[in-house]
Amino acid sequence: MPNYSELVQKLSSQLEIYDRQEATSLVNWLLEHHLGLRRVDMMHFLEEKDLPKKLWDDFDRLKKGEPIQYILGKAPFYGHEFLVNSFTLIPRNETEELVHLILKENKSPGLKVLDIGTGTGCIPISLALEMNQAEVYGLDISEEALEVARKNAKLLHAEVTFLKCNILEELPPIEDLDVLVSNPPYIPEKGKAEMHQNVLDFEPGLALFVPDHDPLLFYRVIAEKGKKLLKPGGRLYFEIHEEFGAGVLSLLEEKGFTELRLLKDLNGKDRMVVGKWEAGS
Known part of the structure; x- marks a missing residue:
């Protein structure tokens, strides 16, 4: 089971249109928004299989270049x-x-x-x-x-x-x-x-x-x-x-x-x- 930082690294590597630092920031923002947890909390509770479908839908939009602010509204x-x-x-x-x-x-x-x-x-x-x-x-x-x-x-x-x-x-x-x-x-x-x-x-x-x-x-x-x-x-x-x-x-x-x-x-x-x-x- 990947830990939180490994998950962030895995997802951010798929955001190829952004540099690594910005991609990492966007993934963290998306996870915090959907899970309602602070980053420090997610270090302990996160499993990839528990991530909601809406998060994955939004991640697909992010991969296509849509700004996260529009995705989250x-x-x-x-x-x-x-x-x-x-x-x-x-x-x-x-x-x-x-x-x-x-x-x-x-x-x-x-x-x-x-x-x-x-x-x-x-x-x-x-x-x-x-x-x-x-x-x-x-x-x-x-x-x-x-x-x-x-x-x-x-x-x-x-x-x-x-x-x-x-x-x-x-x-x-x-x-x-x-x-x-x-x-x-x-x-x-x-x-x-x-x-x-x-x-x-x-x-x-x-x-x-x-x-x-x-x-x-x-x-x-x-x-x-x-x-x-x-x-x-x-x-x-x-x-x-x-x-x-x-x-x-x-x-x-x-x-x-x-x-x-x-x-x-x-x-x-x-x-x-x-x-x-x-x-x-």
Whole structure:
């Protein structure tokens, strides 16, 4: 009878599309989810013949490259679990850093906050839970994504208003914002060739890709509309493609934003741009 570590090794060796460390992490995650046991408990109680059929079904999906977050229907983000499905991007660590930055820099009570392209709602919900009496909004073009976001807000007891809006064509009906944040689509279509197949096959392209000829499309539109949405002294926060830092900074400068900053994530990649709006700029 294999012990727990031997079982993990056996299963992870079958996840050939992942490196060994990630494969081991995914197998551990799957086992913990299905067995309701902590890893330390499973060291003593696990026999392969006792594993439920649903676990094996999910393992087959994992072998085909489907992200484990979609298989389990949830993903961790900023200390909470969020529902996810194929209409939403999987929340990522870099976006947690963006949320942390906003919280660190905006401590006043009663701030008005808008997230554009909200997906699961992980950004506005996390901000609503952590900020002091903030008035928080989230927008998305996808009704299916908004349905997930509203469920997440309800499950996590967060006060967030979600609205359907095509930011490329509409001006959101929200004014005098203190904080405008967006993690918009920013991967050029040509970038598909370099991406992991499990992202291309399973995550929503609507939330990922922009035309090759206009990769800053969403930043330009959101910055322009941000001038109408933000109150004087309001801040704009963007998550960006690591190759577009200089371009986004230049764009915001042209639009009249001040106190511009380009910030790196924990992996040392250019990941966040911050600007301040002053009326009459």
